[in-house]
Amino acid sequence: MDYAVINPFLTSGYIGADYFCDREEETKKLTRLLTNGNNVALISSRRMGKTGLVRHCFAQQKIARKYNTFVIDIYATKNLSDFVYEMGRQIVNALKPRGKKAIESFIDTVKSLRTGITFDVQGLPSWNVELGDVQAPAITLEEIFSYIENAGKPCLIAIDEFQSISCYPEKNVEATLRTYIQNCHNANFVFAGSERSMMGEIFMSAARPFYQSVSIMNLDVIPxxxxxxxxxxxxxxxxxxxxxxxxxxxxxxxxxxxxxxxxxxxxxxxxxxxxxxxxxxxxxxxxxxxxxxNSEIYKNMLFLLTPPQKTLLVAIGKEGRVSQITGRAFLKKYSLSASSVQKALATLLEKQVVTNNQGVYEVYDKFMTIWLSWG
Incomplete structure (x- = not known):
């Protein structure tokens, strides 16, 4: 591809250092931590560029030449089966450019998913595994970690939106993953997350399995x-x-x-x-x-909300930032009650339509904030 003729301001993906802005110190720090045997929790609000930083770091010669690198996005996962499915699928996708031999090594280890991975006449793999095919996620997870442990090169694995695991219905998911990671001597991990409070609980609470198991990196805005x-x-x-x-x-x-x-x-x-x-x-x-x-998307989002949720979302959007969300002035201005706000807010936070950063509430999508202000 002739990168010179594309729009240089990328809104998704990573194609190289020329189109990546700054993050020089962050790149040096993350590279140093990972290449010296550390696991890292990378925390920032969403859309700040965590995944781009990880991919930029993985593209550094010091890493690209010596390591297998994988980026696993678990944002849409709801349980351990989803997690295992995404981990397997995205490892296969990352191995594709390395040829049939590299993928065969993965297939030979992950026996529980073997029938779902096929090759075409050119030897290119096809991922035909369905979510329902992960019958025994604990077994498949063990096989995946066995592959990682015995891969030809040391591995660096980034798990994006890692806080999602805290909402899985299965018990002891954190403890299970912590055990596998602790006993995996051929890999180091980046746990990237955008929900500060949830990530803080996972990594900074003495009662949780991942306590004191990582170096913490907070990602701020580019100057x-x-x-x-x-x-x-x-x-x-x-x-x-x-x-x-x-x-x-x-x-x-x-x-x-x-x-x-x-x-x-x-x-x-x-x-x-x-x-x-x-x-x-x-x-x-x-x-x-x-x-x-994006107006049609925003209209559909409002349509799916209950009247109290819609009223609260519009109020937060019009204010921009709300710190006293059950304060008298805010409630009076938008004809809200404290009880309805608390109930509606819980749902808006769960749906990640609204964010809470140290007690300050905002609509997650800043363009949606502008759209709501037009009403």
């Missing part, structure tokens, strides 16, 4: 000067310009959160012809267009 230099470089490298105040306004409006800035800059770049400049006066129109593109 504005670094982001501004990154944006200007890519506009200028492709024959365009962007006003510095447009970058400054975007950074401040979205509190430095990586994905939202990337989304706006992706759009701004796409409408700026070579030889032209993107100006601050165009920014509001760009944000409105992005929000409008």
């Amino acid at each position: 504005e000067d670094k982001y501004s230099a990154f944006v200007k470089h890519h506009f200028e490298a492709n024959g365009r310009n962007i006003a510095e105040d447009a970058i400054h306004e975007t950074y401040g409006r979205f509190n430095g959160v990586t994905w939202y800035i990337q989304k706006v800059m992706n759009y701004a770049y796409s409408i700026t012809d070579k030889g032209c400049s993107f100006e601050l006066t165009q920014l509001e129109s760009v944000v409105e267009d992005i929000v409008e593109e």
